[in-house]
Amino acid sequence: MQAFTSVRGVIAPLDRANVDTDQIIPKQFLKSIARSGFERGLFFDWRYLPDGRPNPDFVLNAPVYQKAAILVVRQNFGCGSSREHAVWALAQYGFQALIAPKISRENIHIPGFADIFRNNCAKNGILAVELDAPQVDEIFARIERHPGVEATVDLPGQTITLHDDKGRGFSFDIEPSLKKRLLQGLDDIAVTLSHRQAIAAFERRHDVWLPQKNGDRHKCQGFGQE
Amino acid sequence: MAPKTLFEKIWNRHRVTDLEDGSTLLYIDRHLIHEVTSPQAFEGLRLAGRQVHRPELTFATMDHNIPTENRHDIRDPVSRAQVEALAANCREFGIRLYDLESDKQGIVHIIGPELGLTLPGTTVVCGDSHTSTHGAFGALAYGIGTSEVEHVLATQCLPQTRPKTFRVDFTGHLQPGVSAKDLILKLIGTIGTAGGTGYVLEYGGPAIRALSMEGRMTVCNMSIEAGARAGMIAPDDTTIQYVTTGQRPFAPQGEMLEKAVAVWRSLPSDADAAYDRRITFDASRITPQVTWGTSPGMVTDITGSVPAPDQVPGHSAADIEKSLQYMGLTPGTPMTDIRIDTVFIGSCTNGRIEDLRAAARVLEGRRVAPGVRVLVVPGSQQVLRQAEAEGLHTVFMSAGAQWRQSGCSMCLAMNPDKLSPGERCASTSNRNFEGRQGKGGRTHLVSPQMAAAAAVNGHFVDIRTWPHKE
Ligand code: SF4
Numbered sequence: 277m278q279a280f281t282s283v284r285g286v287i288a289p290l291d292r293a294n295v296d297t298d299q300i301i302p303k304q305f306l307k308s309i310a311r312s313g314f315e316r317g318l319f320f321d322w323r324y325l326p327d328g329r330p331n332p333d334f335v336l337n338a339p340v341y342q343k344a345a346i347l348v349v350r351q352n353f354g355c356g357s358s359r360e361h362a363v364w365a366l367a368q369y370g371f372q373a374l375i376a377p378k379i380s381r382e383n384i385h386i387p388g389f390a391d392i393f394r395n396n397c398a399k400n401g402i403l404a405v406e407l408d409a410p411q412v413d414e415i416f417a418r419i420e421r422h423p424g425v426e427a428t429v430d431l432p433g434q435t436i437t438l439h440d441d442k443g444r445g446f447s448f449d450i451e452p453s454l455k456k457r458l459l460q461g462l463d464d465i466a467v468t469l470s471h472r473q474a475i476a477a478f479e480r481r482h483d484v485w486l487p488q489k490n491g492d493r494h495k496c497q498g499f500g501q502e
Numbered sequence: 503m504a505p506k507t508l509f510e511k512i513w514n515r516h517r518v519t520d521l522e523d524g525s526t527l528l529y530i531d532r533h534l535i536h537e538v539t540s541p542q543a544f545e546g547l548r549l550a551g552r553q554v555h556r557p558e559l560t561f562a563t564m565d566h567n568i569p570t571e572n573r574h575d576i577r578d579p580v581s582r583a584q585v586e587a588l589a590a591n592c593r594e595f596g597i598r599l600y601d602l603e604s605d606k607q608g609i610v611h612i613i614g615p616e617l618g619l620t621l622p623g624t625t626v627v628c629g630d631s632h633t634s635t636h637g638a639f640g641a642l643a644y645g646i647g648t649s650e651v652e653h654v655l656a657t658q659c660l661p662q663t664r665p666k667t668f669r670v671d672f673t674g675h676l677q678p679g680v681s682a683k684d685l686i687l688k689l690i691g692t693i694g695t696a697g698g699t700g701y702v703l704e705y706g707g708p709a710i711r712a713l714s715m716e717g718r719m720t721v722c723n724m725s726i727e728a729g730a731r732a733g734m735i736a737p738d739d740t741t742i743q744y745v746t747t748g749q750r751p752f753a754p755q756g757e758m759l760e761k762a763v764a765v766w767r768s769l770p771s772d773a774d775a776a777y778d779r780r781i782t783f784d785a786s787r788i789t790p791q792v793t794w795g796t797s798p799g800m801v802t803d804i805t806g807s808v809p810a811p812d813q814v815p816g817h818s819a820a821d822i823e824k825s826l827q828y829m830g831l832t833p834g835t836p837m838t839d840i841r842i843d844t845v846f847i848g849s850c851t852n853g854r855i856e857d858l859r860a861a862a863r864v865l866e867g868r869r870v871a872p873g874v875r876v877l878v879v880p881g882s883q884q885v886l887r888q889a890e891a892e893g894l895h896t897v898f899m900s901a902g903a904q905w906r907q908s909g910c911s912m913c914l915a916m917n918p919d920k921l922s923p924g925e926r927c928a929s930t931s932n933r934n935f936e937g938r939q940g941k942g943g944r945t946h947l948v949s950p951q952m953a954a955a956a957a958v959n960g961h962f963v964d965i966r967t968w969p970h971k972e
Contacts, residue, residue: 293821294695294797298935303916307567307580309541309587321937326923352696355729356935358631359539360647384816386696391731392631392645399649451663453523464649465552468657471527474519475659482515484531484559485621485754485762 278401279461280431283372285345287427287438288336289419295349296356297393301365314361315368340424348375348415351386354393363396373403373429375436377412398454401461403431405448418442431458505772508736509667509702512642512769516625518659525663531624533560533654535597536610537567537588538916539629543652544591555658557596561619564588564601565609566916570879570906573602581916595655608882608908611635611850615719616884618750622737622766627654632850632932633732634725638718639745640737640769642702645726666778668701668730672709674786679965681860682717683852683930683949685709686724687791688783691801694816698730701779704771705735709785715744716856723851724932727798736770790965792837793934793947795825800934804952804964808835828936829944830924838962840946844927845876845903845957846939847950849913852930853881855888857950861930862894864954864970865901871960876903877919879911903957915940928956 305317322334330337336344347366353376354362366374374397376388388406389397397404407415415438419425422440429436434455437445457464468475506514518527535543540562547554554560567581576582585602592599600607606617611632614620620636626643627633629651636643646660653660672685690697703725710718718735725733735741742763745753754762789803799816802809810833811822826833831840847853847861858880870876878898880886886908889895895905912919913931915938921927923942930953931938934945948956955963955970 291820292824293818296797296933296935298914298933298938302937302941303914306538306916307578307584309545309584311542311545321941326941352699352729355695356631356726356933358629358645358647360542360629360649363647384694384697386694386816387699387729390696390729391699392647396647396649399647451524453521453525453663456523464661465550465653465656467521468527468653468659468661471519471521471659474527475529475657478518478529482529483758483761485624485758486531486558486752487754487758488558 277399277461277463280372280401280403280458282428282430282432283345284426284428285372286341286343286424287346287348287419288341288344289416290335290347290349291416293350294352294355297354297359297362298356300354300362301359305365306359306361311364312368314365318365318369338423343370345370346373346375346427346429347371348412348419351377351379351388353389355390358392360396362393363400363402367400367402371402373405375405375407375412375415377409378406379409398457399464401458403429403458405429405436405450407446407448411446431455505775507667507771507775507777508640508704508734508769509642512623512625513664515623516642521661525661527659528625528662530627530654530658530660531559532614532619532626534610534614534626534628534633535560535562535651536630537564537584539648540591540651541584541587542648543629543655544595546652547655552656554595554597554655559658560597560655562588562592562597562599563607563610563613566910566914568602568909569917570909570911570919573907573909605883608884609850609853609910611723612853612881612885615639615715616750616882618745618753621745621753621762622741623769627660631726632723634730635719635723635850637722637725637732637734638715639741640734640766642732642734644731665731666701668698668703668779669777670703670705671707671780671782672705672785673707673782674709674784675712676709676785676788677966679951680788680790681949681951682713682720684788684791685785686721687793687798687801687947688788690724690728690798691791693728693781695727695797695799696729698725698728701730703728703730703733704777705733707782707785710735711738714856715740716854719854720851724798727932737766742766790949790952792952792962794829794831794837795822796828796934796936797825798932798934798947800825801947802837804837804962806837808833808837810834838964841926841961842928842946842956843874843925844921845874845953846879846912846927846929846931847877847953848879848881848911849931850881851932852950853879853885855885857930858885858889858894859892861950861954862897864951865903865958866897868901868958870902870957874957874960876957877906877912878903879906880908882908912939914938928953928962
């Protein structure tokens with residue numbers, strides 16, 4: 277996995293809640309067996325008009341946001357399908373950090389990001405930061421005053437700085453384990469494999485209830501040992 | 503011992519080791535894969551020179567891209583390449599594959615239970631968010647991303663942080679015509695599409711106990727639409743009956759079964775187990791549900807109407823306006839006035855035999871309204887054969903519906919089954935997102951019986967008051 281320490285770049289605003297992964301990358305782009313080229317499909321149905329021209333009303337098509345590296349969104353971003361292609365599309369388009377609000381009032385708690393999506397970000401070295409809702413409102417407002425403003429998201433210091441005249445920053449929380457993984461760009465699989473002995477010991481005592489030989493002769497391909 | 507929930511019991515049984523960062527390395531009993539989310543995982547293995555740790559615990563099928571008219575004629579070269587890549591990867595790594603030749607092929611979440619792979623007390627993962635379906639058996643089952651698919655292939659384990667628990671009870675009994683689909687839509691409408699994020703849901707109460715395994719799968723399937731990666735229902739006689747009858751080649755038998763059943767009986771949550779959150783519904787007051795927006799939480803009673811943008815709690819008026827504009831709906835329109843062009847009966851939510859029976863009961867001896875296109879897509883080849891043995895396909899075809907072969911089909915329209923822009927669909931699937939069933943397509947999520955009744959009438963009707971066989 278790619279390591280993340282900090283990013284400075286243009287911050288683009290996508291003012292919409294509950295953006296699902298079908299919107300982030302529509303199904304026709306999921307047919308690829310490659311691991312690259314997904315940036316073409318990012319927000320495809322919003323980015324392009326039916327005739328294929330860029331939609332001038334979509335925020336990322338504005339000239340100031342051409343090189344955006346940070347995206348600020350609304351709550352429950354990345355809900356729906358588990359497709360990691362959504363994260364690949366964001367990363368390959370050039371986004372390195374995402375910012376979303378977590379909403380807590382009375383009995384309602386809405387996280388900034390959906391669970392599977394947040395996991396997928398972590399696996400791809402994208403930093404998904406949650407802030408309190410009023411802070412995200414402030415970021416949207418400051419971007420509106422200074423479209424194209426740059427921001428810095430710094431993981432070691434856990435801060436976000438907007439480089440506008442106000443200059444006031446925000447600090448954010450992150451699970452220490454995730455922070456460490458991102459900073460080191462650890463290969464998760466290698467980490468798990470370092471527990472080989474524990475896995476082997478577990479396998480000796482754990483029963484998966486899978487009949488090995490009987491009742492297992494129906495047609496299926498690709499399995500050599502039957 | 504402290505009382506434990508179903509979730510905690512399964513979690514504890516699968517803890518390989520606690521990791522230093524506070525997470526847990528969890529063992530995975532069943533790994534299901536399909537053609538869309540696996541190619542990059544196999545590629546990752548190859549690049550790193552890694553093997554599949556236990557190939558006998560991973561099972562593959564092809565479902566998302568498969569045409570439902572002539573399944574062998576995959577015209578789209580990119581779709582075909584993806585299907586072929588899965589076959590090649592399964593051959594290379596020694597993984598069982600239920601391909602288009604197999605009489606057991608079908609939607610991954612439908613064939614897992616059919617084959618006896620999905621068992622109480624197991625952990626099940628798949629690179630697909632609707633893996634929550636398998637929780638209906640009292641399994642801990644959740645969707646993962648492609649990097650995690652690679653992780654499971656290489657290690658049969660996943661590092662996980664422990665989720666919180668959320669108990670959802672449905673007391674009382676459902677009214678005739680009201681189904682499992684309506685229960686879960688009601689829940690999502692109440693807690694919102696992020697209400698379950700970070701939790702594992704456990705469903706209980708008399709209305710859940712009264713459901714068949716098919717109905718329970720429908721409920722657990724859409725847990726992800728409430729934001730929860732997993733939903734579960736404690737195993738009982740209904741569960742054990744399902745697992746031990748019929749042709750379930752991978753279900754344990756004989757002595758192994760006896761041992762397993764003893765464990766399964768011990769799984770239900772202890773009476774005074776604590777949950778992080780609870781909610782209770784009176785099932786007898788739930789009415790048939792219909793979505794009106796572009797998120798499954800945008801749902802109302804069939805007796806209701808399209809809301810005004812500022813009347814929807816938890817959503818900004820601007821978001822609702824965008825949604826209504828996309829759906830082509832005006833606030834105040836009664837749900838029963840909404841006319842439809844297409845009906846889709848199928849998917850891993852409602853593509854099982856009971857769903858097809860429910861739809862057939864409504865369509866029997868009737869005709870689909872003029873101009874309405876109806877697609878009935880069985881969830882698997884086994885469902886297809888069962889339906890044909892019962893003559894359901896004749897009911898559908900005499901009513902003017904199209905009887906198709908198994909696959910995901912118009913649930914996500916990756917194959918040729920699509921809505922065209924502006925086309926309005928009553929769908930038994932699980933997502934009414936913009937463009938989900940085809941760019942510009944407008945989806946209303948409903949139960950199979952509600953979809954079938956809409957097909958006959960050309961608009962939504964309240965199935966409770968509309969004459970049909972129960
Ligand atoms: S039927 Fe729909 S939701 Fe289910 S696995 Fe297929 S595409 Fe996904």
